Amino acid sequence: MPAYNTLLDNELLNLLKSGDQDSFKELYKRYGGLLYVYALKLTDDEDDAEDIVQEVFISLLTKEQLEIKKTVSSYLYSAVRYKIFDVLAHKKVKSGYVDSLQKFIDQGEYITDNYIREKELATLLEKEINLLPTKMRQIFESSRKGYLSQKQIAEKFNISEHTVKKQINNSIKILKLKLSKFIIFLLF
Incomplete structure (x- = not known):
């Protein structure tokens, strides 16, 4: 050895x-x-x-x-x-x-959470719009979804511009009241 x-x-x-x-x-x-x-x-x-x-x-x-x-x-x-x-x-x-994963966790959760809340709000808003009285809903949708002016809406429904303005304002008040609880929940 x-x-x-x-x-x-x-x-x-x-x-x-x-x-x-x-x-x-x-x-x-x-x-x-x-x-x-x-x-x-x-x-x-x-x-x-x-x-x-x-x-x-x-x-x-x-x-x-x-x-x-x-x-x-x-x-x-x-x-x-x-x-x-x-x-x-x-x-x-x-x-x-690890950095990429942390960035995704930090931002991805926030983005996903906001996206879900946004979808829920849009669904609830659509539901509440459908619950408005028929004529009020048609005027509101013509304004907000159809992008028509008050004058165009008045001509379309054969009513005064003042009535159109009042119907849109009433629609907004009703929607604000019904959605305020949900919006407060979203913020907190």
Whole structure:
């Protein structure tokens, strides 16, 4: 059994490829702490730094076709750096998603709530308009839905402009009275 602390990195790597678990422990002992400090400086997060180092060493242990062209240390530092890039990119996406979700929650609920209230008010208003006396309803709808002037409505129904104005005002008073409770409910 060789003294692992005296072996070169490449020798440890060759032993690791042949299934020697003690060579892995020696590589971890040599580089684990240094890689952790490196990752911590770049991420500024202890948990992320620890996870990154562990993932790099796990990939070193589980890769069957591991080909290191330079030194083991440069490979490990590069692997940590690329893993940090992955973590930062993931955090950016996650942060963007969280921000977007929060914005939707903040605005979406408000917009949806207002939309529902608006629909309820429109339905109630239509119901109350239909309950107006027939002639009053026809005059009111000609004014508000048909966009006719008081003069045009007077000619259409063969009544005076003064009567048209009075009928529209009475319609509005009735609708205000009936809808006031609902409007107060909407505001609070």
